Amino acid sequence: MDETLKGRPDRIKAYSIATSVFGRDETFDPQVDSIVRIVAGRMRRSLERYYLTGGKDDPLRIRIPKGSYVPVFEDAAMALEDPLHSHGGELQKPGKIGPSILVGPFIEEGDLASYPNLGRGLARSLVVGLARFTNLRVFGTEPLIERVPGPASGGADEVAVDYILSGGTTVGSDRFWADMLLVDARSGRTVWADSFERGLVPSEIFALRSEVANRVARTLAQPYGVIYSDRAQETEGSPPERLSSYDCVLYFYQYWRTFDQDIVDRVRDCLERTIRSEPHYSEAFACLSLVYSNIHRFGNGNRFADTDFRERAQALADRAVELAPSSSWGHYARSLAYWSSRDIRASLAAFETARALNPNDTAIAADLGQRYAMLAEWEKAVPLLEESFSRNPVQPGSYRLGLFFYHCAHGRFEEALREARKIGTPHMILGPMAIAVAAAHLGDHEEAVKAVGQMIALDASYGDHVVADLESRNLHPDLIRMAVDGLRKAGLQGRDTGFLAAESA
Incomplete structure (x- = not known):
């Protein structure tokens, strides 16, 4: 607090607190020794209790924001509410956040007697699938059909939506067709369109309807899907x-x-x-x-x-x-x-x-598969990873790290290298590390050395602490040994790789 009042808040860091207050020596590492974090958390809770009880009328308040150790002095009447400590009943009414979509209506054609209301059921399934993406506001047509805004309408009671998803279904004797069209509600511009054709077995009609609805929901609403891409272009x-x-x-x-x-x-x-x-x-x-x-x-x-x-x-x-x-x-x-x-x-x-x-949401499935891969639980990891990329080929390549580890663990280094090249995260050290390891195990010295150079550019001393880094990521010990062995072959210098500068001279 004295440092803040004297205008030196930059001195209030975990290291300085640990050495000056708790008597830690110059080897103190906040990632290993959590004393400062623990005590700061206790102090935050004590301050919160105080201002809820005996200090509730204090005109000046002291707060230590989470993620910092620098105290903040606030006027109690003017202080902004900390969003991490606000309560549901105190929140302002949510405004319009995120895009909105109106689903339907769907035109029904074909054998309507055998399959009545198929289009209406598909629309309901689409609403359910889309609504699971909570950043998207979803409306169905059944209660709103008379209030759908048209291109030229502007009534005060209309529901303002960004997109309209409509289409039609056709049922034949043994085939099912569905046409989907997503348009911008304001301009009428076609954003996306697709057609689906499936074999039709009467006992599987509900499963078929869900399959089509889920596929459309994934295509439109998941991260890096159609709606994300369309909205991102507006702010690029x-x-x-x-x-x-x-x-x-x-x-x-x-x-x-x-x-x-x-x-x-x-x-x-x-x-x-x-x-x-x-x-x-x-x-x-x-x-x-x-x-x-x-x-x-x-x-x-x-x-x-x-x-x-x-x-x-x-x-x-x-x-x-x-x-x-x-x-x-x-x-x-x-x-x-x-x-x-x-x-x-x-x-x-x-x-x-x-x-x-x-x-x-294929991003969640892929990341879960990646976690299982890092734990070497292949029977859970591989189906999740393969299915996620099958459903969404444009999702981040970083999730391919799990497939890289899978192939390495089974000695398939050519397949591992193919996956490593698709990771595409040069800012994350595990990306070039994967290429270096797979290339080194294959004897591709040129590509391995190039990848090691990228690693050094990100962390010049990575060879000294690669084991600790991979352990902190919860990587299975067998995978750590495989990675370190590959990095040693690739020529990464450091204590952990056992390949020092003197040896390479």
Whole structure:
């Protein structure tokens, strides 16, 4: 507190607190010794209790924001509510966040006597499938059909939607056809269209209807799907400070595809601004939690050494779940926060909950498969990974890391190298590491050396702590040994690889 009052808040870091207050020596590592984080958490809770009880009338309040150790002094009457500590009953009414879509009506043709209301049933299945993506506001036509806004209409009572999904179904003696059309509700522009044809067995009509609805929901609504791509084009090139709350979430998805370190700070700031202006926006809390988990687990948080990103990620994920218990991404964020804290059982449970809430989200399925792959549980990992890429070939290539480990573990290094080349995350050290390992095991010295060079550019001392890094990611010991062996063959210098500069001279 004295340092803050004297204008030196930059000195308030985990290292300085540990050495000056708790008597730790110069070898103190906040990632190993959590004394500062634990005591700071206790102090935050004590301050909260005090201002709820004996200090409720104090005109000046002291707060230690999560993710920082620097105290903030606030006027009690003017202080902004911390979105992590607000309660559901105190939240402002949610505004319009995220795109909206109106489903139907569907024209029905063919054998209507044998299959009555097939189009209406398909529309209901589509509403259910789309509504599982909680960042999308979904309307059905049955209660709203008289209020659907047309291109030229503008009544005050109309439901304003961004997209309209319509089409038709045709039933023959043994075939089923469905045509789908997604249009921009304002301009009438066709955004997407597709046709589906299937064999028809009367006893399987409901399963067939669900299959088509789920496929359409995945294509349109999941991350990197049709709606994401269409919305992202509208904001491409816009500075982050001008982005809306939903646009900040789209900006997060841009980062999430490659973990680009050139934009991570801007994504983080954009989402921090969003949760303050929209404290009910569960998806924004979840995305921000994932950003902090990534900063911790990918080792790019060294420049923020005074901040405990695991604690911040956990608090944000918990808030996302509190705001929207049925949102899959809140539980997904919680799973990665647990994973970063090495609580594997809790992480996998949260992953499974997220997947159960939205089976159509291939990103969650792929990441869960990746976790099982890192634990060498291949019978669970491989089906999830293969199915996710089959359903969504354009999802982030980083999930192919699990398939890379799978092939390496079984000695299939050519297949492993093919998967490693598809990872496409040059900002994440595991991307070039995978190429270096597979190429080295195949004797491709040129490609292995090039990949090692990329690793060194990201972390010049990685060879000294590769084992600790892979252990922190919960990688199976057999996979760690395989990776270290490959890096040794690739020529990565360091204590952990046993290949030192003197040996390579």
